[in-house]
Amino acid sequence: MELPPNLFKAAVARGGPQYGIWAGFGTGYAAELGASAGYDWMVIDGEHAPNTVPSILAQLQAVAPYATAPVVRPVNGDPALIKQLLDVGAQTLMVPMVETAEQAHALVRAMRYSPHGIRGVGGGLVRASRWGDVADYMARAHEELCLIVQVETQLGVENVEAIAAVEGVDAVFVGPMDLSAALGYPGETSHPEVQRHIEHAIQATLAANKACGILAPLEADARRYAALGCHFIAVALDVILLRQAAVDTLARYRNDVEPSEPPAGY
Ligand SMILES: O=C(O)C(=O)C[C@H](O)[C@@H](O)CO
Numbered sequence: 001m002e003l004p005p006n007l008f009k010a011a012v013a014r015g016g017p018q019y020g021i022w023a024g025f026g027t028g029y030a031a032e033l034g035a036s037a038g039y040d041w042m043v044i045d046g047e048h049a050p051n052t053v054p055s056i057l058a059q060l061q062a063v064a065p066y067a068t069a070p071v072v073r074p075v076n077g078d079p080a081l082i083k084q085l086l087d088v089g090a091q092t093l094m095v096p097m098v099e100t101a102e103q104a105h106a107l108v109r110a111m112r113y114s115p116h117g118i119r120g121v122g123g124g125l126v127r128a129s130r131w132g133d134v135a136d137y138m139a140r141a142h143e144e145l146c147l148i149v150q151v152e153t154q155l156g157v158e159n160v161e162a163i164a165a166v167e168g169v170d171a172v173f174v175g176p177m178d179l180s181a182a183l184g185y186p187g188e189t190s191h192p193e194v195q196r197h198i199e200h201a202i203q204a205t206l207a208a209n210k211a212c213g214i215l216a217p218l219e220a221d222a223r224r225y226a227a228l229g230c231h232f233i234a235v236a237l238d239v240i241l242l243r244q245a246a247v248d249t250l251a252r253y254r255n256d257v258e259p260s261e262p263p264a265g266y
Pocket residue numbers: 047048150152174175176177178179215237266
């Protein structure tokens with residue numbers, strides 16, 4: 001068979017904004033439900049959601065029949081974990097807490113086979129090559145892989161020009177929550193200082209001709225980031241949607257329950 005195309009990479013190259021949902025339940029069942037809603041892309045979160053390589057595989061399989069493109073976020077940039085995630089068929093990885101061009105370059109090498117990198121060879125043992133059915137998998141895998149690096153610390157923002165310029169980095173994703181904490185305003189993503197850093201990271205990424213993404217569950221934020229040129233914006237988190245709907249439904253029947261406020265943090 002042909003190498004499966006990376007829907008996310010193609011969509012972001014066509015332009016934006018692409019609207020995404022954050023999958024935080026760690027199950028294929030919930031991920032499939034989110035995909036059935038028609039979002040353009042979905043983060044399968046291995047950093048803060050209760051996920052393992054097998055649970056991520058189950059979610060990749062669950063969303064495969066849908067047009068929603070999966071983006072897998074590993075807990076960190078460990079090359080051994082990257083190898084496992086690529087082998088189970090993740091094509092787009094979003095690695096948190098990238099702070100230097102050297103780290104970004106190491107991630108590119110972790111995703112590529114020798115002589116361009118250090119990815120171990122799974123050959124016919126892995127889903128990525130459809131158990132060997134994709135005959136040219138090793139020669140062409142890099143064409144359909146996509147690396148998103150998360151910039152979400154002060155040092156990361158200081159180095160964003162150099163990070164975005166690294167060959168093989170396809171996109172930068174700004175993490176507003178971590179950045180707010182790193183700058184000393186935990187959870188205050190609207191603080192002027194946090195916003196100044198966010199806008200600088202977006203502009204530097206776009207100036208490097210790389211795609212830029214961000215998390216923005218509040219509509220006004222999402223629209224502002226779209227106007228700034230972000231290519232992909234996560235506008236919903238499934239866990240938060242369920243929690244809000246659960247509280248609001250109960251509040252309609254019980255006087256001791258207040259309807260939910262927009263989340264202070266996300
Ligand atoms: O810093 C951020 O914002 C992110 O990276 C997203 C967070 O991990 C989390 O708030 C998602 O719920």
